[in-house]
Amino acid sequence: MKTVLEARNINKYFKKPVLFHVLKNISFKVRQGEFVSIMGKSGCGKSTLLYILSTMDTDYEGQLFLNEELVTGENREKLSHIRNKYIGFVFQFHYLLSEFSVLENVMLPAKKLGEKSPSQIEEAAMEKLRILGIEHIAQKRASRISGGEKQRVAIARALINDPVIIMGDEPTGNLDSYNAENVFNIFKDLSDNQGLSLLVVTHDKDFADKTDRIIEMGDGEIIG
């Protein structure tokens, strides 16, 4: 199986307020179609790692590969493009542009990518909303929908450019068990049927147990 994401000896320090070695020699791989979860105590560095893996944070040591290509050291313009095309990110807090409609929120990354025509983009966006069972709220303002709906809109947005990997930082953290279950099933389906890789930080043991592999973190290190 092809490797989609690889971290090699990633180290990160926070220099303020005191020098703090937050990530220590993190190395692992995620293969195509694999559903991986990351678990660990609060404050062990999971979010920090995810920001590095998603190319938003460039202040680290070590190497990061995406699709077997080195992305460490690329310029910001290129990194933006990589995030846009290859990585979908789902936050714990549903991050949507509140003044835009649900549909527009989902379409925005595709419009930025500019590989499809506007009508194709709209069609694709509606398709993703349908997969997530929320096509009926497509025209609603993003600020006027429920938290669970927002989370699913964020997932639809992460999917719009057909990325190779989806990263989530506690994507079910704010959802009730029914909606959490629902999101898990969506992820599972995407990884099984569409060959999408997933890397999800979670505190939910039941959720993690159902994934292909669990990465245990403690104090900035991988412990299992």
Added chain:
Amino acid sequence: MINWKVILNIAKTHLLTKIKQTAIAALGVTFGIGSYITLVSFMTGLNKMLDDLILNQTPHVHIYNEIEPSKKQPIAFYEEFKNSFNVVHSIKPKQSQKKIHNALPIIDYLEKNEHVRGALPQIKTQIFYIAGSIEIGGNLTGIDIMQEVEFFNFKDYVVKGTPEALKNTNNGILLGSGIAEKMSLGIGDRVQISTISGEIFPLKIVGLYQSGIADLDNIQSFANIKTVQRILGEAENYITDINVKLHTIEDALPLAQKIEQQFQLKAIDINTANAQFETGSNIRNLITYAVSITLLIVAGFGIYNILNMLIYEKMNDIAILKATGFSGKDVQLIFMSQAVIIGIVGGILGLILGFILSSVIDNVPFETEALPLIKTYPINFDFFYYMVGISFAMVSTFFAGYLPSQKAKKIDPVDIIRSQ
């Protein structure tokens, strides 16, 4: 690759959802540009009016015979004193006549020059106006009235009567309005004038002349060239001045120099004669621009503030956009386009406001003794100033938007996401 459609769409949505702030920022620009247009139209209108007042009646080149001491005194012709130091006391002007020798051939010659629109003969002479026991000193100028009308807008200064009446009346005179008032004379009356040598002639008043410059109107009158020649007892080729009007004012200096050389006459070009005039116009322009720039800077700070505020409110949006693949440059362009849109909309409204205000001023009555021609405040509707205005609006909003947008460009999405 910049996807303008997406960027402008986001910019538009931001502006529309914050319509109040947008409107305030745009109104600042509108106010600045509107005042600029109004001020500059009014000021340049005023300048132009004052310029016209002088320049229309001023020939581009004025040719006459200056009474001045000979540059080469007789002693310089003596070979014997060539190497000695000569002192000449009490130099007197050379016995010379005011008459331009060969005036008519010179006029013919000038009119053949392609730069020249017209060369007009004049006779200037000192006279006294006599009404009963009053005797007032003054100037009488003999002119070719119809040509003066054609080339020097003379008609504008004939406030009563018509130029044609002078042309058709043999012993007619266009009396200066100041004198007419002093002597209680009007059209149809007769005025006695006396030459320096003492002869007295009655002339019929066919009109009143008013230049708007009181000192001039108190002494100056006009008559036909022939009339003046007859009064002075001179022949038909007696001409004291030639006024030249050119196609372009820039040719005035070279032509004047050429004439001085060629004919040994005094030739003054308009720029030399009215150098002090430019200074006044320049200072008025300076004030106009100083005020307008101040207004625009204030408007610029308004935009700067509002964009800063907007960016602060939109931190989350910026983080989301960056996390989903928009580059720092894209985000910067989103906010820059907001500034420029505010600039364009506010600027265009400002042009309209300026146009309306100056139209209103243009219709406000403004009547003054000094300016017989002017009925309303002068406004200069020059399209050029509208171009300057809109460019100004865009440049100033561009700079006002630049710093905040630069800040937005540098925002680190991780910081924002973490702080949730």
